[in-house]
Amino acid sequence: xxxxxxxxxxxxxxxxxxxxINCSYSVxxxxxxxxQQHPGGGIVSLFMxxxxxxxxxxxxxxxxIQEKHSSLHITASxxxxxxxxxxxxxxxxxxxxxxxxxxxxxxxxx
Amino acid sequence: xxxxxxxxxxxxxxxxxxxxxxxxxxxGHDKMYWYQQDPGMELHxxxxxxxxxxxxxxxxxxxxxxSRIRTEHFPLTLxxxxxxxxxxxxxxxxxxxxxxxxxxxxxxxxxxx
Numbered sequence: 164x165x166x167x168x169x170x171x172x173x174x175x176x177x178x179x180x181x182x183x184i185n186c187s188y189s190v191x192x193x194x195x196x197x198x199q200q201h202p203g204g205g206i207v208s209l210f211m212x213x214x215x216x217x218x219x220x221x222x223x224x225x226x227x228i229q230e231k232h233s234s235l236h237i238t239a240s241x242x243x244x245x246x247x248x249x250x251x252x253x254x255x256x257x258x259x260x261x262x263x264x265x266x267x268x269x270x271x272x273x
Numbered sequence: 274x275x276x277x278x279x280x281x282x283x284x285x286x287x288x289x290x291x292x293x294x295x296x297x298x299x300x301g302h303d304k305m306y307w308y309q310q311d312p313g314m315e316l317h318x319x320x321x322x323x324x325x326x327x328x329x330x331x332x333x334x335x336x337x338x339x340s341r342i343r344t345e346h347f348p349l350t351l352x353x354x355x356x357x358x359x360x361x362x363x364x365x366x367x368x369x370x371x372x373x374x375x376x377x378x379x380x381x382x383x384x385x386x
Contacts, residue, residue, distance in 0.1 A: 165315070167315075193372055194372045196374065196375075198377075203379065203380075205377065205378070205379040205380060206363065206365075206377035206380075207377070208374040208375060208376065208377070211372060211373075211374045213372065249315075249316075251316075253372065260318060260321070260331075260332070261316075261318070261375065263315040263316045263317075264315060265313070265314060265315045266315065
């Protein structure tokens with residue numbers, strides 16, 4: 164079993180829908196990262212959080228340390244949001260090693 | 274804006290060739306990383322570096338080697354490429370200090386025939 168599990172693996176939505184992607188982890192962490200990977204491979208860091216909630220534009224990330232669970236929400240989804248969303252955790256006092264989930268492939272149709 | 278560059282973006286090459294994948298960053302980051310990602314699978318760390326002349330193996334065993342002679346440059350070398358090396362290779366960097374975000378390059382998609 165992976166230390167970082169994401170659900171769903173694939174998600175198809177209509178433009179404008181509210182989207183939630185979930186991440187559960189089984190190890191102690193110092194931070195959780197949400198990343199976005201577009202076709203072609205490049206990865207962008209969206210959020211890094213260790214408690215509570217962060218918001219950037221239409222993206223919201225939350226984490227519950229006690230339940231070892233995080234969610235990434237996208238409000239008013241748009242076709243340009245189509246990408247793979249990856250959850251990763253860093254452990255201990257340093258973030259030099261990330262453990263990654265397999266990613267959630269999001270497709271937003273117009 | 275993150276500035277980390279990988280070349281080539283795509284490489285198709287025959288078995289037995291020596292390959293070097295280039296990675297450079299202009300942010301002055303001390304920490305640099307190489308990840309390997311097979312299609313539909315998660316990223317796995319294969320090498321990392323804390324600074325000049327520092328290199329360590331990652332969690333996933335790899336036949337590749339790396340060097341860190343300059344802060345901005347972290348090349349990855351395969352001495353004799355094999356079909357099993359076919360994968361995507363992603364380079365990243367981050368600043369020193371606790372809990373820093375990692376900045377990724379666009380990756381090199383490597384195919385060994």
